[in-house]
Amino acid sequence: MSERPAVSLSRVSRHFGLTRAMDEVDLEIAEGEFFAMLGPSGSGKTTCLRVIAGFEQPTSGEVRIFGENATGVPPYRRNVNTVFQDYALFPHMNVADNVAYSLMLRKVPKAERARQAEEALEMVRLPGYGARRPAELSGGQRQRVALARAIINRPKVLLLDEPLGALDLKLRENMQEELKSLQRRLGITFVFVTHDQSEALSMADRIAVFNAGKVIQVGAPEEVYRRPASPFVADFVGSSNILPPDFVEAVAGEKRWASLRPEQVRVTEPGDANPRLVGRVTAQSYLGATTRFAVALDGIALHAIVPAGSFQPADDGRVAIAFDRSALHFMDGPA
Amino acid sequence: MTAFSGKRFMRSEGSLAVKIAAAAGLAFLLAPLAIIFVYAFTTEERSFVWPPPGLTLKWFGVTWDRPDVWAALMLSVRVAAVATILALVLGTLTAMAVSRSRFFGRDAVSLLVILPIALPGIITGIALRSAFATFDIPFSFWTIVVGHATFCIVVVYNNAVARLRRLSGSLVEASMDLGADSFQTFRHVVLPNVGTALLAGGMLAFALSFDEVIVTTFTAGQQQTLPLWMLEELIRPRQRPVTNVVAMAVVAVTFVPILLAFLLTGADEQTAATTK
Numbered sequence: 001m002s003e004r005p006a007v008s009l010s011r012v013s014r015h016f017g018l019t020r021a022m023d024e025v026d027l028e029i030a031e032g033e034f035f036a037m038l039g040p041s042g043s044g045k046t047t048c049l050r051v052i053a054g055f056e057q058p059t060s061g062e063v064r065i066f067g068e069n070a071t072g073v074p075p076y077r078r079n080v081n082t083v084f085q086d087y088a089l090f091p092h093m094n095v096a097d098n099v100a101y102s103l104m105l106r107k108v109p110k111a112e113r114a115r116q117a118e119e120a121l122e123m124v125r126l127p128g129y130g131a132r133r134p135a136e137l138s139g140g141q142r143q144r145v146a147l148a149r150a151i152i153n154r155p156k157v158l159l160l161d162e163p164l165g166a167l168d169l170k171l172r173e174n175m176q177e178e179l180k181s182l183q184r185r186l187g188i189t190f191v192f193v194t195h196d197q198s199e200a201l202s203m204a205d206r207i208a209v210f211n212a213g214k215v216i217q218v219g220a221p222e223e224v225y226r227r228p229a230s231p232f233v234a235d236f237v238g239s240s241n242i243l244p245p246d247f248v249e250a251v252a253g254e255k256r257w258a259s260l261r262p263e264q265v266r267v268t269e270p271g272d273a274n275p276r277l278v279g280r281v282t283a284q285s286y287l288g289a290t291t292r293f294a295v296a297l298d299g300i301a302l303h304a305i306v307p308a309g310s311f312q313p314a315d316d317g318r319v320a321i322a323f324d325r326s327a328l329h330f331m332d333g334p335a
Numbered sequence: 336m337t338a339f340s341g342k343r344f345m346r347s348e349g350s351l352a353v354k355i356a357a358a359a360g361l362a363f364l365l366a367p368l369a370i371i372f373v374y375a376f377t378t379e380e381r382s383f384v385w386p387p388p389g390l391t392l393k394w395f396g397v398t399w400d401r402p403d404v405w406a407a408l409m410l411s412v413r414v415a416a417v418a419t420i421l422a423l424v425l426g427t428l429t430a431m432a433v434s435r436s437r438f439f440g441r442d443a444v445s446l447l448v449i450l451p452i453a454l455p456g457i458i459t460g461i462a463l464r465s466a467f468a469t470f471d472i473p474f475s476f477w478t479i480v481v482g483h484a485t486f487c488i489v490v491v492y493n494n495a496v497a498r499l500r501r502l503s504g505s506l507v508e509a510s511m512d513l514g515a516d517s518f519q520t521f522r523h524v525v526l527p528n529v530g531t532a533l534l535a536g537g538m539l540a541f542a543l544s545f546d547e548v549i550v551t552t553f554t555a556g557q558q559q560t561l562p563l564w565m566l567e568e569l570i571r572p573r574q575r576p577v578t579n580v581v582a583m584a585v586v587a588v589t590f591v592p593i594l595l596a597f598l599l600t601g602a603d604e605q606t607a608a609t610t611k
Contacts, residue, residue, distance in 0.1 A: 055508050075511045088509035092527040101523075102513040149513065 004067045006031045006189040012061030021047040023213035036200035039210030081150040085161040087142045089134035096130030120148040160192035234259035264327040265304035270320040281317040375579035394576040407564035415544040418483035426491030434499040452489040460553030474556025482554035487540035494536030498529045535599045538592035
């Protein structure tokens with residue numbers, strides 16, 4: 001991590017009455033990073049974004065942006081811009097005026113404003129749309145306008161609140177790639193909030209996983225996926241199997257929580273396997289290239305993903321499951 | 336085919352009944368108004384006789400030359416203008432406070448703001464009068480304005496609060512995010528979006544203030560606004576049709592802003608619906 005992180009939060013809390021939306025959050029986001037804040041709704045990730053933007057002031061703790069203390073600084077004096085979840089385009093202005101809003105506030109001459117607005121629109125691949133009204137645009141186009149408006153000033157940090165949440169699947173995939181390439185071209189630090197783990201895994205350089213107002217784990221996507229810090233992370237990022245300590249002790253000799261990726265579980269005929277690993281298939285779903293089995297065994301439910309057609313359980317549904325001990329990832333308590 | 340024509344028949348039957356009812360309702364509402372207009376042209380000046388014994392235009396000239404009419408009219412216009420401006424400022428600010436922030440007792444404040452319009456005018460009037468008396472405030476132009484502002488604020492507030500609720504909160508945040516302080520945000524984002532609502536509220540407030548009698552009776556002292564002048568004129572039988580000429584003017588003056596306000600908010604509702 002560089003000497004001076006783009007954004008740093010130290011012991012930041014934000015309480016709403018008795019609700020602790022953020023509880024002693026420590027976070028460092030490096031310059032030029034594509035950073036994801038991932039978590040279920042109500043986990044504090046959006047509050048965290050709003051604290052960085054300046055819409056919320058922390059109840060306690062300190063926010064620094066490029067080393068400067070930003071605690072108490074209003075949003076209009078921060079070199080940080082936001083792409084809102086509902087895009088928040090001004091309905092009474094056309095696209096060009098929306099994009100050039102910040103330039104208008106700074107009294108940039110009209111011709112220069114128009115030139116820069118068009119340049120920003122080209123950046124998001126909407127050249128020539130300046131004269132239209134936001135109401136005339138599709139959802140995807142509105143989002144691009146919101147992006148153009150937020151990057152026209154080349155902020156040091158760009159915040160994105162659920163940037164792909166309102167788009168349909170196809171558009172979402174295109175936009176993922178486009179956001180990545182835009183970030184590389186601009187070299188701006190991007191911080192985005194999402195509840196979609198696949199989005200976070202595929203786009204981010206690093207991910208912070210939020211739960212109940214706390215940051216549970218920060219790391220590269222692969223690290224978070226392969227070595228979840230807690231059963232919550234294992235469950236939330238990629239729906240791992242979570243094995244309770246008793247079960248783990250019986251099969252691996254260590255009384256600790258462990259996670260197990262469904263694709264690392266093998267399903268076979270119930271031969272002379274360890275009786276604790278024999279169960280019954282309760283559901284089976286065909287996913288194209290793979291088949292997903294839900295197996296009930298010894299009081300826990302286990303998911304397995306196997307290549308399609310590689311195994312078909314007998315009529316009574318009895319199967320044995322197997323996995324390598326090295327596939328188990330041990331972790332601390334259930335938080 | 337028969338089912339279709341039967342349905343059509345039923346529908347036109349229904350709409351005929353509705354038309355008759357609507358016509359009767361309108362006649363009930365508007366006939367007295369028409370009679371007042373007719374009496375403005377009568378030749379009989381002491382009492383109103385139907386049908387008028389003759390028709391004349393002389394009362395328009397008489398009215399024009401009466402200084403007491405002008406004095407009352409000017410007072411009413413000034414009171415309505417000042418009360419409206421006051422209501423626009425205070426009503427908008429209250430609406431913004433109530434719709435934008437969440438604070439303890441927000442709903443109570445909202446209810447308290449609307450209360451004056453639910454309260455009978457006579458209560459407001461008595462309350463204001465005893466308040467003025469308690470604090471030894473002599474009746475003046477400003478006591479009338481304060482009385483009118485109590486209900487004018489409500490009208491503006493109601494219009495503004497409805498529009499502000501529709502205005503997405505993130506628009507304000509987006510504006511601040513892009514470098515606008517509160518004042519710039521109000522000017523460039525909030526005002527353009529609530530402008531027509533404020534205009535409509537302002538015009539309604541003006542019209543309400545212009546023909547207010549009850550509260551004014553308690554807060555005017557010896558001053559005469561136009562409605563108070565008319566009330567007094569009716570008791571004294573002297574050049575009676577002058578009152579009717581003034582009544583016609585009042586209808587015109589109050590009807591136009593109300594109609595405009597109606598058109599403004601109505602057109603607005605439509606555009607809002609189409610953009611959704």
